[in-house]
Amino acid sequence: MxxxxxxxxxxxxxxxxxxxxxxxxxxxxxxxxxxxxxxxxxxxxxxxxxxxxxxxxxxxxxxxxxxxxxxxxxxxxxxxxxxxxxxxxxxxxxxxxxxxxxxxxxxxxxxxxxxxxxxxxxxxxxRAHGWNGTLAGTRKTTPGFRVVEKYGILVGGADPHRHDLSSMTMLKDNHVWACANNSTAKDAGVSASPDSIAAAIPRAVHAAKAVGGFATKVEVECRNIEEANSAIKAGADVIMLDNFTPDGVREAARKLKQDWDSKHSFLIEVSGGLTESNAAPYACQDVDILSTSSIHQGxxxxxxxxxxxxx
Structure with missing residues (x-):
């Protein structure tokens, strides 16, 4: 076919x-x-x-x-x-x-x-598990060979995800941590302690949207419900639940979709060590995207x- x-x-x-x-x-x-x-x-x-x-x-x-x-x-x-x-x-x-x-x-x-x-x-x-969401690759590709690897993902029926840093703004923990520690953030009174990551997320999201404009989606990597709520409230388009357990994903995704129903539109992505042997338990109706490098790396x-x- x-x-x-x-x-x-x-x-x-x-x-x-x-x-x-x-x-x-x-x-x-x-x-x-x-x-x-x-x-x-x-x-x-x-x-x-x-x-x-x-x-x-x-x-x-x-x-x-x-x-x-x-x-x-x-x-x-x-x-x-x-x-x-x-x-x-x-x-x-x-x-x-x-x-x-x-x-x-x-x-x-x-x-x-x-x-x-x-x-x-x-x-x-x-699909056999009954999940109809989007399977996606990652940016963990081979330098100089990315176009071929992303092409292979498409032929296999999945979403290639970001092609490069300009395709979408993905704010990982390092981006938010750096934002919390830069001089502008400090002037704004943002604490630089690890506990302030959730508090620093809105500033990072607003800065990303200011330069990316309406055409560039913003995704935020979140380690817990607090950070996810902070990102959603700030207007993030995609919430990545990173390195959650299967039970943790189900509970967090259900609660986020329920609590923000009709208030904000967003997608939930799950990532972190997913393979063919362990991905199915993460696939639930409240999860929109499963992303993994296991379909193209190694x-x-x-x-x-x-x-x-x-x-």
């Missing part, structure tokens, strides 16, 4: 092509000795899926080979779950150029598909190989 979002290549920024150019240059910065042996004969190669998983990363593979003067004919749809051994695509072009792009294309496809597979698996488990690959044949 194709991605639930349709053709995701339309989302990609122009700079992804520059990234691929850099990755190709990284893999062959000088002479292509193996390519010299092969020469310029035309041919084709079969892209084989060697493990079960969700196929993701099609536009990146297309671009790798396009930059090398080759074409890719796909026999599966992105977002489709394959079983081994599956003939997923055929690459046409000069054999030397096919081999020049082989490892870069396979590395991207394997990792992107691994993320999509892990994402789809956790999402299916949460995730295994889906194995693919490329087998060349001369025309």
């Amino acid at each position: 194709a991605s639930i979002y349709g053709d995701l290549r339309h989302l990609l920024p122009g700079n992804y092509k520059r990234l691929i150019t850099a990755w190709l240059e990284e893999d062959c910065p000088n002479f292509d000795y193996g390519g010299f042996v092969v020469g310029e004969s035309d041919g084709e190669a079969r892209l084989l899926g060697k493990a079960k998983g969700v196929v993701a990363g099609v536009p990146f593979v297309d671009e790798v080979f396009s930059q090398l003067g080759c074409t890719v004919e796909w026999h599966v749809q992105e977002g489709e779950t394959i079983e081994p051994i599956k003939h997923c695509a055929t690459v046409h072009g000069p054999i030397r150029k096919i081999l020049l792009g082989e490892r870069v294309a396979l590395n991207i496809l394997a990792r992107c598909s691994g993320i999509a597979t892990k994402t789809a698996s956790l999402l299916a488990a949460l 995730v295994g690959i889906v194995d693919f190989s490329l087998k060349v044949s001369l025309r």
Whole structure:
């Protein structure tokens, strides 16, 4: 089955092509000795899926080979779950150029598909549990590879969450703590003790909204009900309950939604060490979002190989 979002290549920024150019240059910065042996004969190669998983990363593979003067004919749809051994695509072009792009294309496809597979698996488990909220990734991505990892999350059916620091204002404990200790906050009479975090949250939220404007949502990481109430009262759009127990999440989310019903509109996000083995108990009707890095950080690959044949 194709991605639930349709053709995701339309989302990609122009700079992804520059990234691929850099990755190709990284893999062959000088002479292509193996390519010299092969020469310029035309041919084709079969892209084989060697493990079960969700196929993701099609536009990146297309671009790798396009930059090398080759074409890719796909026999599966992105977002489709394959079983081994599956003939997923055929690459046409000069054999030397096919081999020049082989490892870069396979590395991207394997990792992107691994993320999509892990994402789809956790999402299916949460849906089976009866939860219809939003599963999201995090910003714990690999520098230089974020666009591929976020893309894989989307293909797997989840929300990519923030793409960068400009996507949304997320006020973590360090932001609020620093706000409580800066000179402006002190002049305003905000205490710098740890017990004053809840008191410092409104100032941090107001400052964030002042510069972010109406188009930038503000999320606040909260360690307890007091901090959550302070953030909601200040106008935060998303309340993150971080590192709560499952029972603590259920109680806090229920109470917050009940106490602020019809007064303020906000979403409740739960985060902190969530994995496929422990996420279900956190999924309750008052929780809108579960965010986790386990769907993209340290995730295994889906194995693919490329087998060349001369025309």
